[in-house]
Amino acid sequence: MKSKHYNVFVIGSGIAGQTAAIACAEKGLSVAISDNREFGGTCANRGCDPKKVLIQFSDLLEQTQRLKGLGVSKLPEIDWKAVQNFKSQFVDAIPKNTETNLKDLNIDLYHQSPEFVNENEILVEGKSITADYFVIATGNIPRELPIPGNEYLETSDAILDLEAIPKSASFIGSGYIGMEFATMLSILGCKITVFDYNSSALSHFDPFLVAQLQLKMEELGVTFVFNAEVTAIEKLNKNLRLHYTLSGKKHTHKSRNVFNTAGRVPSIGMLNLESANIDYDDSGIIVNAHLQSKTNARVYACGDVSNASLPLTPLSGLQGSIVGKNITYGNVKAFQFPIVPSTVFTQPNIASVGLSEDDAKKRYKDIIVYKGNLSHGYNAKKENAAVYAYKILVNKRTETIVGAHLLSAEANETINIFVMAMAQEMTVSEFKRLIFTYPSYSIDLKYMLKN
Ligand SMILES: Cc1cc2nc3c(=O)[nH]c(=O)nc-3n(C[C@H](O)[C@H](O)[C@H](O)COP(=O)(O)OP(=O)(O)OC[C@H]3O[C@@H](n4cnc5c(N)ncnc54)[C@H](O)[C@@H]3O)c2cc1C
Numbered sequence: 461m462k463s464k465h466y467n468v469f470v471i472g473s474g475i476a477g478q479t480a481a482i483a484c485a486e487k488g489l490s491v492a493i494s495d496n497r498e499f500g501g502t503c504a505n506r507g508c509d510p511k512k513v514l515i516q517f518s519d520l521l522e523q524t525q526r527l528k529g530l531g532v533s534k535l536p537e538i539d540w541k542a543v544q545n546f547k548s549q550f551v552d553a554i555p556k557n558t559e560t561n562l563k564d565l566n567i568d569l570y571h572q573s574p575e576f577v578n579e580n581e582i583l584v585e586g587k588s589i590t591a592d593y594f595v596i597a598t599g600n601i602p603r604e605l606p607i608p609g610n611e612y613l614e615t616s617d618a619i620l621d622l623e624a625i626p627k628s629a630s631f632i633g634s635g636y637i638g639m640e641f642a643t644m645l646s647i648l649g650c651k652i653t654v655f656d657y658n659s660s661a662l663s664h665f666d667p668f669l670v671a672q673l674q675l676k677m678e679e680l681g682v683t684f685v686f687n688a689e690v691t692a693i694e695k696l697n698k699n700l701r702l703h704y705t706l707s708g709k710k711h712t713h714k715s716r717n718v719f720n721t722a723g724r725v726p727s728i729g730m731l732n733l734e735s736a737n738i739d740y741d742d743s744g745i746i747v748n749a750h751l752q753s754k755t756n757a758r759v760y761a762c763g764d765v766s767n768a769s770l771p772l773t774p775l776s777g778l779q780g781s782i783v784g785k786n787i788t789y790g791n792v793k794a795f796q797f798p799i800v801p802s803t804v805f806t807q808p809n810i811a812s813v814g815l816s817e818d819d820a821k822k823r824y825k826d827i828i829v830y831k832g833n834l835s836h837g838y839n840a841k842k843e844n845a846a847v848y849a850y851k852i853l854v855n856k857r858t859e860t861i862v863g864a865h866l867l868s869a870e871a872n873e874t875i876n877i878f879v880m881a882m883a884q885e886m887t888v889s890e891f892k893r894l895i896f897t898y899p900s901y902s903i904d905l906k907y908m909l910k911n
Pocket residue numbers: 471472473474475476477494495496497498499500501502503504506507508509511572573574597598599600616637727728730731762763764765770771772773774776
């Protein structure tokens with residue numbers, strides 16, 4: 461068997477793996493990277509980027525639906541085939557461009573999952589490879605649901621590649637992915653039912669806002685079935701029959717497609733981590749502050765697959781760059797959780813940064829809660845939007861913002877203004893002294909902080 465040695469072998473070519481590999485190669489280390497799918501990772505190939513290309517069309521349709529009779533007389537017709545072609549222009553180039561960028565830096569590429577043989581050796585493409593350091597950046601994959609008929613379940617990959625909008629579809633899971641695609645497909649004319657074993661959707665988001673989002677989605681035609689245990693999927697002629705129990709009673713529901721959006725788990729099953737003494741749990745590879753495996757110092761893990769991350773693209777990139785620095789300069793940088801905003805691209809968007817109300821109340825002695833509805837305000841009225849709500853949490857002693865939660869058409873952008881305010885530890889008075897453009901959604905943020 462052929463053998464080879466590298467300074468660094470990276471497993472996974474998403475944002476985390478690429479960033480680490482490039483940082484090491486730029487410092488003159490010999491680097492290789494492997495991926496068992498197309499190069500470029502989830503976000504660019506089958507996640508955030510193609511998703512937003514598609515969702516902008518359902519957003520456009522929803523926006524014009526709201527303005528129908530107020531100036532819009534005819535709704536735009538969405539040509540889904542053309543939309544898919546447009547999306548392909550972005551996505552199809554990603555794997556080749558990623559490979560070219562990496563090769564230009566003299567990084568060797570492998571197209572298979574490696575398997576650890578011992579603490580410093582892997583097998584890949586029939587070669588035995590040793591390395592001074594390994595970086596595991598294999599991301600997350602959809603959680604498999606152990607139910608009869610699970611072979612009929614499809615994942616977000618299939619939604620992104622739909623050739624036509626189905627007449628009906630069911631989602632198992634009302635988290636980020638379920639809620640975003642349920643909204644999109646519903647606006648595009650698909651009859652959607654969302655099942656979750658929880659008692660509400662988006663359990664990590666503020667319940668005051670989630671309840672209003674749920675109502676809006678119901679108006680768009682989405683049906684929610686909470687506290688439901690999905691027990692089986694049965695293939696019919698054209699449709700699938702989903703079997704579930706609710707309060708101990710058996711029910712069924714028929715739809716064309718059933719999408720598994722029940723969460724994502726670390727992609728570590730093929731790596732044979734036990735042979736290399738790399739500890740992991742359900743949340744991923746267990747790392748120390750330097751993102752180094754606690755049990756095998758040759759191994760670093762970054763991005764979704766590390767147990768020190770949240771599965772979001774900006775955090776994966778940050779962790780990849782920290783691992784690159786720690787390998788090249790010797791554990792110089794500890795990972796500290798930054799202020800991390802996140803948005804669910806529903807209609808309207810729900811976005812959040814910092815503490816929830818419950819956590820803020822646990823952490824600080826006195827909290828001021830600014831909470832309300834701006835559906836009567838200028839912006840919502842102008843676009844004839846029925847839903848626009850917020851909750852901002854302020855530490856009363858320091859007058860600083862410790863959490864912000866927004867539900868609005870522009871929440872994905874305006875939440876970033878709260879990120880800056882929180883990073884600067886601005887007081888509410890300082891924030892309100894800022895001048896923002898008018899009319900804008902940003903200026904509403906100051907209004908939200910009125911007594
Ligand atoms: C539908 C969808 C929408 C999303 N939308 C957003 C969003 O709007 N905003 C946001 O911040 N985040 C979003 N995310 C999450 C975001 O995509 C991830 O957090 C991010 O891509 C993680 O980057 P990563 O480099 O850690 O992992 P990944 O990008 O997943 O890269 C891991 C790579 O490792 C490869 N791999 C896996 N196992 C092996 C193996 N055994 N051997 C070799 N290679 C392997 C994979 O093929 C992949 O290329 C979304 C995710 C999905 C699925």
